[in-house]
Amino acid sequence: MAKDLKEVKNIDEIKDLGWDELIPGAALFSFTEPVEDVVEVPAEERPYAPTNSHEWQVGDWRVEKPVYNRDLCIDCQFCWVFCPDISILSRDKKMIGVIYEHCKGCGICVEVCPTNPKSLLMFPEHMENEEALSQWPKKEEKK
Amino acid sequence: MAKKYELNEIEVWDGNMAAAHALRQAQVDIVAAYPITPSTPIVQNYSKFLADGYVDGEFIMVESEHSAMSGCVAASAAGVRAATATSSQGFALMAEVLYQASGMRLPIVLTVVNRALAAPLNVNGDHSDMYLGRDAGWINLCSYNPQEAYDLTLMAFKIGEDLNVRLPVMVHQDGFICSHTAQNVRPLQDEEAHEFVGEYKPVNTMLDVANPVTHGVQTEEDWHFEHKARQHNDLMNSFGTIKKIFNEFKERTGRTYDLVYTYKMDDADVAIFALGTTVESARIAADKMREKGVKAGVVSLRVFRPFPFKEVAEALSNVKAVAAMDRSAPGGTFGALFNEISAAMLAHGKSPIVLNYIYGLGGRDTTIDMLKGVYEDLDKCAKAGEAVVPMQQFLGLRGPKLSFY
Ligand code: SF4
Ligand code: SF4
Numbered sequence: 001m002a003k004d005l006k007e008v009k010n011i012d013e014i015k016d017l018g019w020d021e022l023i024p025g026a027a028l029f030s031f032t033e034p035v036e037d038v039v040e041v042p043a044e045e046r047p048y049a050p051t052n053s054h055e056w057q058v059g060d061w062r063v064e065k066p067v068y069n070r071d072l073c074i075d076c077q078f079c080w081v082f083c084p085d086i087s088i089l090s091r092d093k094k095m096i097g098v099i100y101e102h103c104k105g106c107g108i109c110v111e112v113c114p115t116n117p118k119s120l121l122m123f124p125e126h127m128e129n130e131e132a133l134s135q136w137p138k139k140e141e142k143k
Numbered sequence: 144m145a146k147k148y149e150l151n152e153i154e155v156w157d158g159n160m161a162a163a164h165a166l167r168q169a170q171v172d173i174v175a176a177y178p179i180t181p182s183t184p185i186v187q188n189y190s191k192f193l194a195d196g197y198v199d200g201e202f203i204m205v206e207s208e209h210s211a212m213s214g215c216v217a218a219s220a221a222g223v224r225a226a227t228a229t230s231s232q233g234f235a236l237m238a239e240v241l242y243q244a245s246g247m248r249l250p251i252v253l254t255v256v257n258r259a260l261a262a263p264l265n266v267n268g269d270h271s272d273m274y275l276g277r278d279a280g281w282i283n284l285c286s287y288n289p290q291e292a293y294d295l296t297l298m299a300f301k302i303g304e305d306l307n308v309r310l311p312v313m314v315h316q317d318g319f320i321c322s323h324t325a326q327n328v329r330p331l332q333d334e335e336a337h338e339f340v341g342e343y344k345p346v347n348t349m350l351d352v353a354n355p356v357t358h359g360v361q362t363e364e365d366w367h368f369e370h371k372a373r374q375h376n377d378l379m380n381s382f383g384t385i386k387k388i389f390n391e392f393k394e395r396t397g398r399t400y401d402l403v404y405t406y407k408m409d410d411a412d413v414a415i416f417a418l419g420t421t422v423e424s425a426r427i428a429a430d431k432m433r434e435k436g437v438k439a440g441v442v443s444l445r446v447f448r449p450f451p452f453k454e455v456a457e458a459l460s461n462v463k464a465v466a467a468m469d470r471s472a473p474g475g476t477f478g479a480l481f482n483e484i485s486a487a488m489l490a491h492g493k494s495p496i497v498l499n500y501i502y503g504l505g506g507r508d509t510t511i512d513m514l515k516g517v518y519e520d521l522d523k524c525a526k527a528g529e530a531v532v533p534m535q536q537f538l539g540l541r542g543p544k545l546s547f548y
Contacts, residue, residue, distance in 0.1 A: 019369035024309055024377065025248030026362065026370050027347045030355035038355070053357070 014050065028052070042091075054102075058085075062105030064122045067132040068097050073119040079109035095119075116140055145170065145199045147333050148192070156328045158321035161289040162228065162254040162314070163188035165296035167198055168336035171252075172223035172343070175203040175214025179233035180266045181318040182256035186228050200224075208233035212240035212253075219249035220358045222348025224300065226251060230318060231258035234272040238279070244311045245280030246374065247359050248346075250303030251311040253281070254296055257419065258318040259505040260472075267506020268318030270418060270470040273447070274479045280374055282312040282381060283447040287422050290328045292316040294398060295445075297331070298388050300340045305384045308377060309346065315447075319506065320420040331396070339395060378449050385446055402451040403458050404443040407433070411440030413521035414459060416484055417468035418443060421502070421509055425468075428514035437522050455484055456491035463525035464496040466517045470503045477535055496524045502538035513538050 028051040035041055048054045073095050080088040080095065087103035089096045098109075098120075105122070113120045116139055123132040148167065156164065162185045166174065176186035192198045200223075205211050208229050215225040229237060234255060244251050260271040277283060284299060286292040292314065299312040316322055331339065347356050362370060382402060389400040406426050408414065415425040425441045432439035442458045442465075444451070459465055467485070469478025476482070481499035488495065500517055503509045520532045533546035 015365075017366075017369065019372035019376070022366065022369050022373055023347070024373055025347060026246055026358065026360050027248075028357045028360045030357060034353040035355075036353070038352075051357075 057101040059101045059103055062100075062103060063125055064105050064107070065100065065125050066098050066103065066105070066107065066109050066120045067123050067129050068095065069119045069121075069133060069136055070095075072115050072117060072136075074115055076114060078112040078114060079120055082108050082112045084108060146196045148197050150330050150332060152329065153327050154330055155325050156289050156293070156330075157184075157323050157325045158286070158289040158292040158316045159184035159256065159323065160188055160325075161293035161328050161330075162296050162316070163192070164330060165293050165336075166226050166252075166254070167192045168331070168333055169224065169226070169252075169297060169300045169340045170199055170337055171226045172200040173203060173215065173218035173225045174200065174227055175205050175211045175218065175225070176227045177205050177208045177211045177229075177233060179208065179230050181258060181268070181322045182228040182230040182233075182254065184322070185254055185256070208236040209240060212237040212244065212251075215251045215253075216240060216244050216247065216249060219244070219251050220247060220348070221350045222345035224304075224343040225249075226253070226300075228254040228256065230256045231260055231266075231272050235260060235275060238276065241276055241279040241281060241311075243359060246370065248309045248374070248377075249311055250300070250309055252296065252299045252303060253311065253313045254292070255313050255315045256318050256322045257315055263505075265505040266318070268320055268322075268419075268470075269504050269506065270315075271472060271504075273313075273315050273418070274471045276313065277448055277479070280310070280378060281448060282308070282310055282378070282385070284312065284314045285418050285444055285447055286314060286316045286321070287420055287443075288321055289316075289324070289326045290398075292321060293328055293330060294392065294396070294400070297336055297340055298392055298400075301388050301391075302381070302385055304341075304344060305381075305388070306344065306346070308381045308384050310374075310378060310381065315419070317420040329396070335395070339392070381449060382446075382451065400445055401454075402444070402446045403454040404441075404445055405458050406441040408440040408442060408458055408462075410438055411461070412438040412463050412525050413518055414440045414442050414462045414465045415468060415514065415517060415521075416442045416459070416465055416480065417470075418447065418480065419470060421468060421470065421514075424509065424511050425514050428511045428518060431511070431515060432518045432522075437518055439518050439521075450483055450487070452487040452490060455487040456493060459484070459488055459495065460491070460493055462495050463528075464498065464521040466498045466500055466521055468500050468502055468517075471501075472504060473499075473501055473535070481535075496521075496530050497534075498524070498530065498532065499535040500538050501535065507539050509539060 029049045032047045080090045087099045218225040259265040259269045284295045295314045303312040422443045429439035467481035534548040537545040
């Protein structure tokens with residue numbers, strides 16, 4: 001009979017399932033137990049099931065990474081709204097950084113950031129964030 | 144609660160009205176539909192029932208058939224009973240979403256009024272659309288008259304929603320000849336019909352917010368194969384459930400359905416194998432041939448997918464020659480039905496002569512005389528013990544005779 005994916009604690013338990021053990025319908029469960037009022041529960045406290053895409057990290061697709069500069073950010077939340085991968089971390093409407101496990105490096109957050117200079121910029125994947133912050137451009141003068 | 148619709152013991156309904164009443168009696172929660180000839184009256188009647196208070200559910204008017212099936216997929220994944228109707232080009236436009244529905248194991252019911260595919264544009268009946276969707280992973284049921292369209296639509300819900308099946312179901316009927324021809328239909332009363340179909344049993348629903356699920360996930364090479372194997376396995380094993388529900392329906396109504404439909408096949412030497420309304424004409428042609436001493440019979444399918452290979456081979460096990468009647472443009476090969484029944488017989492070690500007739504495209508009339516001609520060809524081949532006429536012929540086509548092989 002189909003395996004109850006809700007009870008799976010470790011991704012390796014389902015990697016080798018046979019066709020007769022899968023739950024029909026290409027349906028996957030998000031959490032290992034019911035979560036009440038999920039919006040109020042911070043991501044790190046949610047009981048993500050191994051089948052939840054949160055557990056599948058796609059950050060290694062990236063060639064450039066967005067680096068975040070707290071000193072310039074006005075907490076407008078544009079980047080949080082527009083990130084297609086929910087990779088911008090925001091707490092109490094304050095930006096606190098980028099989740100590099102999930103960020104695919106598409107650059108949309110940088111594109112929508114309205115500050116001058118931008119509070120998010122793309123840098124080569126191999127560069128340390130401190131170095132990137134030290135190279136931050138100056139304000140662009142209006143022409 | 145929806146109002147009860149007072150029905151007579153015998154109603155005069157065309158196939159569209161029959162299908163519409165079956166959807167009403169099943170108390171579908173969501174019908175998302177876009178009209179297309181000749182299936183338009185199904186959803187038109189349905190929306191009238193809804194406006195008059197005979198339906199509890201929602202009717203969503205969408206902007207295309209792609210959206211109609213998408214709406215049904217969404218509603219079904221959300222956890223309710225969903226159905227729609229279509230034909231021809233609309234069916235073709237749904238094709239992408241048909242695969243989503245079956246892959247996601249959503250027991251949607253689609254009533255298909257079969258019609259030719261363009262170009263040239265044609266609103267009349269043939270089976271091109273049925274063949275187009277035959278490998279979409281749906282159960283396919285075939286009806287030949289309004290009574291069967293009604294009966295099979297009711298049964299479709301019960302079959303698809305069975306916990307061992309959980310697959311979408313199409314119910315086919317012929318454009319105009321069935322969909323627009325009024326005949327006597329014996330309906331069930333509302334309570335009895337709804338009791339037969341039963342309450343909807345949701346499984347892994349999206350609106351169960353305490354147990355969130357993702358539907359139609361991306362699986363790539365990791366799990367795609369396993370999911371498809373499971374789907375195929377459950378489809379191939381749905382015969383048992385289909386037969387069980389045919390039996391339950393028989394107990395209630397006295398009307399018998401089986402995977403394969405046979406007529407005078409016990410001692411037949413030659414047989415016509417057809418789908419749709421032609422089956423009834425072929426029965427008359429067979430009777431007339433029997434008066435002339437030709438042992439003629441008719442075989443047809445109730446269930447086109449899953450394809451009942453064994454039953455087809457058994458039904459044809461003693462004939463010397465059989466005509467596979469394909470009401471669809473063959474597109475550069477033998478007709479689809481020809482290929483399937485030839486394969487079924489070959490796999491069971493039978494090798495009668497199989498002829499392929501392409502007929503009735505775009506609503507071209509197929510008369511009993513033409514079908515008698517088919518039996519005469521078959522009789523000649525049966526007596527000679529080999530194919531003495533071309534293997535693929537076109538029936539009722541203007542101009543010089545067209546044939547291949
Ligand atoms: S680069 Fe793209 S994926 Fe990464 S945080 Fe910015 S918007 Fe999100
Ligand atoms: S878009 Fe830029 S300014 Fe706005 S919150 Fe994000 S990083 Fe800060």
